Every structure is written in structure tokens, then in C-alpha cells.
Amino acid sequence: MIRKLLPHLFPWILLAIVLLLLVPMAYPVELPLEYHFYHFILFWLLLAIYYWNVNYLLPVIHKKHGLFYYILCIIAIAIASVFLMELVSNALNIRELMHQKLRPGEPYVKKRNIFIFFYIIILVTIILATGVILELVKKWNQEEKHNIILREEKSKAELSTLKAQIQPHFFFNTLNTIYALSHSDVLQSQEALLQLSKMMRYAMNEKNRGKVQLEEEIGFIKNYLDLMKHRLPKNVDFKADILDVNTDLEIVPMILLTFIENCFKHGITTEKSCEIIIETALNDTRFTLKTQNEIFENKVKSLDSSGIGIDNTIKRLDILYPGNYTYISRKEDGKYYCELQIDLK
Incomplete structure (x- = not known):
């Protein structure tokens, strides 16, 4: 009061x-x-x-x-x-x-006394003008607060929509992998289902969390890579250097997944030998993800427009890490390179 x-x-x-x-x-x-x-x-x-x-x-x-x-x-x-x-x-x-x-x-x-006349007029004018100015400032502050609330609500709605689109997209691809595996190796498909259940539990738990420990997200990525190894043909040379972290840094959950998923989606063929490289690094508060995979002619079109996953992840990064991330991708010598850096401070 x-x-x-x-x-x-x-x-x-x-x-x-x-x-x-x-x-x-x-x-x-x-x-x-x-x-x-x-x-x-x-x-x-x-x-x-x-x-x-x-x-x-x-x-x-x-x-x-x-x-x-x-x-x-x-x-x-x-x-x-x-x-x-x-x-x-x-x-x-x-x-x-x-x-x-x-x-x-x-x-x-x-x-x-004409001075008294102007004295009163000036004081009244100052009081009236002060009221107008303060009310304008008050109205501007109210509108600014309202706009901030609207922007926050819009961002929340956009994030909910994007996450709702990304997760089904990911699980659809993973189930396809397990389905294909079930025809060749029932035991491995059972192990893959167990890993998928862990990943789904993580995805469900993080649904209402804005951020998770970087260690948790790295664990999720490792589970995903273990799952994807089951579907790789023998001609694929898969290299992963995923760092073990012990830090209090936090990251938005499942923000890295799409870039890794695209390596397996676009960088595999049974016609010739191919290579997939995935690396992570942490320098102070700056987290880096690098991926490299082959480019095949029949997948160039899908790579150029990588669909709902990459597009939505970039939108999430724009909303959640404005000015605090860089994303670079390029094609060179028949390979596709991707590098994502996020400042987690």
C-alpha cells in the first residue's frame, strides 16, 4: 500500500x-x-x-x-x-x-497585478501538462507490458507447436528403423525397443521443462546413436566422439537431435562405402556439435529441403537462443558438413 x-x-x-x-x-x-x-x-x-x-x-x-x-x-x-x-x-x-x-x-x-494572473496560469498549465505526460508514460508502459506478454505467449505457442511437430517426426523415423531391424535380427530389435522406451521416457519428462542438464541431453543423444547403430549396413563407417560432461550447464531438450538424425536419413546408401562423423565439444560455456555425412544424388533434393525437422529446430533456436547461436552448413567434395554452436551461459 x-x-x-x-x-x-x-x-x-x-x-x-x-x-x-x-x-x-x-x-x-x-x-x-x-x-x-x-x-x-x-x-x-x-x-x-x-x-x-x-x-x-x-x-x-x-x-x-x-x-x-x-x-x-x-x-x-x-x-x-x-x-x-x-x-x-x-x-x-x-x-x-x-x-x-x-x-x-x-x-x-x-x-x-498582472504577475499574479500569469503566476496562476503557469502553475495550472504545469499541473495539467504533468498529468498528460504522466498518463502518456503510464499508457506506454501498460502497452509495452501487454506487448511483452503477447510476445511471450506467442513464443510459447510457437515452441509448443514446433515441439509437437518434431517429436512425432523423430519417433516415426525411429520406429521405421526398429521395424526394419525386426526382419533381420529379433534380439537386436528388442534391445532397440528398450532403448527407444528410455528415449520416450526422457522426451515425456522434458515436455514441460524449459531446459535440462547438458549431461541428460548428451545421454539422450548417446542412446539415439546406439539405437541407430543397429540399422547401419556394414559399408557405413560410423565415427562418434561424444564428450562426457560433468557440468551445471543447461540446454533446451532435443535441440540437437534433428541435426544428428539427418546424417542417418540422408547420408546412408547400400551401393558404396560411406562415412558418418558426429562430434561434440564444450569450450567454457560454448557447446559445439559437428556432423559430416556423404551426399548421394538420389537424396540431394531431400537434403536441400530437409523438411519439418531442421526448419522447426532453427525456429526454436531463433526463439530460445537469439544472438547466442551459430549454424553453418555446406556441401563440399560430395560431403555435407554441419556445425552448430550454442552459448549456454
Whole structure:
């Protein structure tokens, strides 16, 4: 409650100090009590004008003819304030009392003081303008917070959609692998199903987690590679250098899988010998994944448009690691190279 009141109280306390203490101190003589009472009334008038402006006048600007109505109202407020304070000044006999204090011995001649007119107009204008500026800032902050919430909700929705697309895509390919294996080696297909169950358990557990330990993700990748070894023909030279990590670093789950999966999807043939190389490295907080596989003519088209997996993973990286990752892929000498670096700090 106090925290909410402080932003409102502080400016008014400051204004009260200026009107009731600092301004009187500028005079070389002790001012009459009526002068202080005059500024006390002026202070409360300015307070009323500010909150009337903020709570009742500014909200009508957006209505039909609202701006015209608002301008008329503030002109009326300024004029009414001048006349009201003029009445207070006359009732308290401020001018004559001030004249006696500042010019003792000189006869007082009653006349209008144009300075007082501009003094009131300037104060009222400052109060009205302050209200407008603060309301604009408040509205801008509210819109910015609303936009941030919308962006966060949009990102969450996009991530949910992308993950929903990637996981079925991965498990569909893996089940195809096990199905093919079941025709040649029943025992190995059973082992593969066991590994798949571990991977599915991991995928289900991470579903509602934003990040997992890097060690867990590396374990998932190792299980996947062990599973894929079962389907590799003898002509494939498969090399994997997957580091063992012991770190508190975290990573978005299943963000590496698609790049590895593509090696097996596009880099295998039974017609000639081929090579697949997968390497990982960790330098401080920067994690690196490198893959290399052969390019075959009948798979070039599918490699160029690697489908829903790569596209969605890149979108996830854009959302989750903006400016903190690099992805490079190239074709060279009949091979396809891919390098992904993510700063996990």
C-alpha cells in the first residue's frame, strides 16, 4: 500500500515545500500569515485540478469530439482558477498586506497585478501538462507490458507447436528403423525397443521443462546413436566422439537431435562405402556439435529441403537462443558438413 502511495505523495510533498517554504524564503521579510494561507489554498486547488484532469478529463479525449471538449475544459479551468484565487486574494487582502511588508511607509494604491494572473496560469498549465505526460508514460508502459506478454505467449505457442511437430517426426523415423531391424535380427530389435522406451521416457519428462542438464541431453543423444547403430549396413563407417560432461550447464531438450538424425536419413546408401562423423565439444560455456555425412544424388533434393525437422529446430533456436547461436552448413567434395554452436551461459 505504501509503495503504491509513494509515487503520488512525493511530487506533492515537493510542490508543498516549494510553495509553502522555499518561495516565502525568497522574500527578505517575514510574510503575513494570510500569504501562507493563500498558497495553502492554491496547493489544494492544484491538487484537485491534477486528479480531475487525470481521472475525468483525459479519458474523454478518445471519444467523439473529445479533444475539442478537453481543450475547452482546460481553458475553463485556467480561467476559473485565476478568478478563484483572485477572490481569495481579495478576501485575505493579500496585496495590501504584502505592500506593507515590502514597502513600509509607502501609501498603498489598489490595482490589479498582472504577475499574479500569469503566476496562476503557469502553475495550472504545469499541473495539467504533468498529468498528460504522466498518463502518456503510464499508457506506454501498460502497452509495452501487454506487448511483452503477447510476445511471450506467442513464443510459447510457437515452441509448443514446433515441439509437437518434431517429436512425432523423430519417433516415426525411429520406429521405421526398429521395424526394419525386426526382419533381420529379433534380439537386436528388442534391445532397440528398450532403448527407444528410455528415449520416450526422457522426451515425456522434458515436455514441460524449459531446459535440462547438458549431461541428460548428451545421454539422450548417446542412446539415439546406439539405437541407430543397429540399422547401419556394414559399408557405413560410423565415427562418434561424444564428450562426457560433468557440468551445471543447461540446454533446451532435443535441440540437437534433428541435426544428428539427418546424417542417418540422408547420408546412408547400400551401393558404396560411406562415412558418418558426429562430434561434440564444450569450450567454457560454448557447446559445439559437428556432423559430416556423404551426399548421394538420389537424396540431394531431400537434403536441400530437409523438411519439418531442421526448419522447426532453427525456429526454436531463433526463439530460445537469439544472438547466442551459430549454424553453418555446406556441401563440399560430395560431403555435407554441419556445425552448430550454442552459448549456454
